[in-house]
Structures are given as C-alpha cells and as structure tokens.
Amino acid sequence: MNRAFEAHVNEVLAEIDQAGLTKTERVLTTPQSGVIGVQRAEGNLLNFCANNYLGLADAPQVVEAAHAGLDAYGFGMASVRFICGTQTPHRELEEKLSAFLGTEDTILCSSCFDANGGVFEALFGPEDAIISDELNHASLIDGIRLCKASRSRYRNADMADLEARLQEASGARFTVIVTDGVFSMDGAYAPLREICDLADQYGALVLVDDSHAVGFVGENGRGTPELFGVADRVDIITGTLGKALGGASGGYVSASSGIVTLLRQRARPYLFSNSVAPTVVAGSLAALEGIEASGEARARLVENTVLFRELMTEAGFDLDPFAGSESAATRPADVPPHPITPVMFPGEDGARTATAIAEHMLAAGVYVIPFSFPVVPRGKARIRVQLSAAHSTGDVRACVAAFAAAREAVG
Numbered sequence: 001m002n003r004a005f006e007a008h009v010n011e012v013l014a015e016i017d018q019a020g021l022t023k024t025e026r027v028l029t030t031p032q033s034g035v036i037g038v039q040r041a042e043g044n045l046l047n048f049c050a051n052n053y054l055g056l057a058d059a060p061q062v063v064e065a066a067h068a069g070l071d072a073y074g075f076g077m078a079s080v081r082f083i084c085g086t087q088t089p090h091r092e093l094e095e096k097l098s099a100f101l102g103t104e105d106t107i108l109c110s111s112c113f114d115a116n117g118g119v120f121e122a123l124f125g126p127e128d129a130i131i132s133d134e135l136n137h138a139s140l141i142d143g144i145r146l147c148k149a150s151r152s153r154y155r156n157a158d159m160a161d162l163e164a165r166l167q168e169a170s171g172a173r174f175t176v177i178v179t180d181g182v183f184s185m186d187g188a189y190a191p192l193r194e195i196c197d198l199a200d201q202y203g204a205l206v207l208v209d210d211s212h213a214v215g216f217v218g219e220n221g222r223g224t225p226e227l228f229g230v231a232d233r234v235d236i237i238t239g240t241l242g243k244a245l246g247g248a249s250g251g252y253v254s255a256s257s258g259i260v261t262l263l264r265q266r267a268r269p270y271l272f273s274n275s276v277a278p279t280v281v282a283g284s285l286a287a288l289e290g291i292e293a294s295g296e297a298r299a300r301l302v303e304n305t306v307l308f309r310e311l312m313t314e315a316g317f318d319l320d321p322f323a324g325s326e327s328a329a330t331r332p333a334d335v336p337p338h339p340i341t342p343v344m345f346p347g348e349d350g351a352r353t354a355t356a357i358a359e360h361m362l363a364a365g366v367y368v369i370p371f372s373f374p375v376v377p378r379g380k381a382r383i384r385v386q387l388s389a390a391h392s393t394g395d396v397r398a399c400v401a402a403f404a405a406a407r408e409a410v411g
C-alpha cells in the first residue's frame with residue numbers, strides 16, 4: 001500500500017463528501033420493476049426512477065428467452081467478436097435491430113458507452129470536425145475526446161449557435177453534428193428536423209444517440225428519427241439495450257453497411273472487448289420482437305405520462321425545466337411528452353426541498369431521486385420522475401398523492 005496515495009484518495013473522498021456530492025447506492029432485493037424491494041426500506045416501493053420504460057426488465061417472455069439462450073449457447077463467449085466470439089443470435093440481433101431502425105447494418109457493442117467510445121475515432125480524423133450539443137451524454141463527450149477531429153460545442157438545442165459552429169467548421173473535410181435524441185435531465189427532445197435541415201444546408205452528417213428513446217418513442221417505437229420523420233436523414237444512430245429494450249446491457253451503432261463494415265475493422269471497443277453474453281442477446285431479441293409485435297405497452301406508457309403530467313399540474317407542481325431560462329429546448333406541440341418528467345424545485349432552497357421531499361416520499365413507499373448542481377444547473381433542482389408501462393393508473397395516482405403529502409409535510 002502506498003500510504004501517500006491512500007491519504008490523497010481519502011482527501012479527495014472527503015472533498016467530494018463536503019461538497020455534498022457523495023453518491024450512495026440503494027440496493028434492490030427484487031427484479032427491476034414498477035414495484036421493487038429495497039434494502040433497509042420497509043415493504044415494497046413504487047419505483048419511479050428506472051429506465052424500464054416498457055416494463056420489459058422482468059417480463060416473462062424476456063426472462064424465458066434468456067433462459068433458453070443460456071441453455072442453447074452457454075454462459076459466455078471467452079473471446080472478442082472477430083476471433084471466435086460471434087454466435088448466430090449476435091448476428092440475428094444485429095439484423096433485427098437494422099430492420100427495426102430502418103438502417104442497412106448494425107454493430108453490437110457491450111454497452112452504448114462503448115459504442116460511443118469507438119464510433120468517432122474509427123470514422124473521423126484530424127481533417128474532420130465534430131459539433132456536439134453541450135448537454136450530450138458523458139459517453140459521447142468521451143468518445144469525441146478519443147478522436148483527433150477538431151471539436152466544438154453548441155448551446156443545448158440552440159440552432160443559431162449550431163449554425164455558427166457549422167460556419168466555423170467550413171474548412172473541414174467532413175463535419176458531423178452529434179446529439180442525444182432525448183436530454184435525460186429535462187425529458188426534452190433534440191430538434192431533429194431543424195438539425196437535419198442545417199446538416200443538409202452545410203453538407204454535414206448527423207449522429208443521434210437514441211438511448212432514451214429507442215423502443216418507445218415514435219409511432220412504432222423506432223425512436224426520435226421516426227418521431228420527427230427524419231429517419232432517412234440521420235446518418236448514424238447509437239443506442240442501448242440497457243433501457244427500454246429489456247434493460248440488461250449492450251449497445252449498438254446502426255448506419256449504412258459501409259460505415260458499419262468500417263467499424264467492424266476499426267472500432268476499438270469492438271475489436272478488444274467481449275461482446276454481449278448469449279443470455280442477454282437472447283433476452284434482448286425477445287424484447288425487440290415484443291416491441292415490434294405490440295404497441296400496447298407503448299400506448300400505456302404515453303397514457304401514464306399524460307396522466308401524471310395532468311394530475312401534477314392540477315396539484316400545482318412546476319414541470320417546466322426551461323421556465324425563466326434562455327434555453328432553446330422545448331417540446332414541440334405536435335409530439336407527445338417524454339416519460340422523463342422533471343418536477344422542479346427552483347431557487348436557492350430548491351436542492352434542499354427536493355431532497356426532503358424525495359426522502360419523505362421514500363418513507364411513504366414511493367422511490368424517486370432528487371437531482372441538483374452540478375448534475376443540473378444551479379437553481380434548477382428537481383425530482384426526475386420516469387414513468388413506465390409497468391405502472392398502473394393507481395400507481396401513477398399514488399405517486400402524485402405522495403408528492404402532495406410530502407410537500408405538505410416539508411412545507
């Protein structure tokens with residue numbers, strides 16, 4: 001043990017703690033679902049903070065398919081894909097994802113973090129320019145850092161600022177605009193129609209990370225490109241299997257067959273890391289098939305989201321993360337609300353209020369999580385509620401009632 005280094009580590013940990021930024025984990029004692037058991041909490045809790053949008057994380061058909069995958073293909077691959085780590089279900093899942101997303105080909109990675117970590121460096125070089133929304137996911141930020149292209153950021157969803165960056169990048173060989181399909185703290189959609197218009201005007205490519213949309217956003221659940229009618233104008237899509245698509249793990253890049261073929265040659269997380277385990281591939285396939293076959297869960301998710309927003313608005317809660325800010329991000333009137341619903345506690349005391357309310361709700365059997373600076377801007381503390389198709393109407397009403405009771409108690 002290096003004592004000096006241990007002392008340094010403890011100092012850093014103390015600093016994190018003093019700033020009130022220590023993250024603790026609550027430990028679930030049950031499968032991920034609409035109702036969960038949590039260590040050191042009384043009874044079962046209603047769960048309003050998972051990405052289990054379609055309730056597939058413990059769905060019987062997904063669990064059964066995973067069991068069958070385990071029996072048929074074993075536990076693990078003990079190899080990366082290109083050496084001897086590809087089985088028939090890996091290819092089948094890639095083909096199904098391509099058909100679902102309307103692309104030519106798809107490359108599977110062990111996470112979307114890896115997909116985003118590998119895609120830029122493999123495709124772009126020092127002659128190119130990458131222009132990224134300031135609120136993009138950490139994995140996009142890191143993936144872009146690993147690439148030698150010049151890089152710039154535009155203000156969240158701000159098309160004037162994006163255009164200015166496009167003009168600055170006019171000398172680049174290729175320019176790519178990079179955005180999350182949905183911004184996870186606000187539940188806001190990226191303005192993909194406008195982004196694609198600017199991309200056309202400046203001859204740029206568009207890359208969308210659709211992790212918080214694939215499976216449930218858009219008429220057939222194909223994500224934000226479908227929602228905005230621009231599926232044929234987005235060049236590269238990345239996404240996760242770890243949210244709506246069963247919620248286990250795995251990620252992908254979906255694009256033209258040329259782009260995907262090049263990624264199979266060059267993307268480092270693909271070349272140097274094991275792929276998704278056979279059980280997970282089999283379960284994810286079942287999740288995807290279920291999504292294609294039925295819009296029922298998707299419809300229930302929209303109903304729950306709309307109901308929650310109505311009841312919370314009636315109860316006088318503030319659901320607008322953009323109130324009083326200069327952000328250009330809003331939700332277009334012609335698209336349904338995203339199940340990420342920020343309940344805002346603005347102002348100086350907001351962080352404390354949000355924390356107190358969340359604690360009170362937890363004691364009352366409703367699990368929600370408060371977010372404050374630096375995860376969201378100062379003065380914009382919130383409790384981020386995530387609706388799921390796994391919730392019943394009664395669950396949604398119970399959540400609203402718990403908010404109201406907690407507000408009463410906290411004052």
Ligand SMILES: *Cc1c(COP(=O)(O)O)cnc(C)c1O
Nearest residue numbers: 111112113137209211240242251
């Ligand atoms: C969740 C998320 C990821 C990470 O997905 P993993 O498959 O868990 O690595 C990447 N990008 C976005 C936008 C996400 O929301």
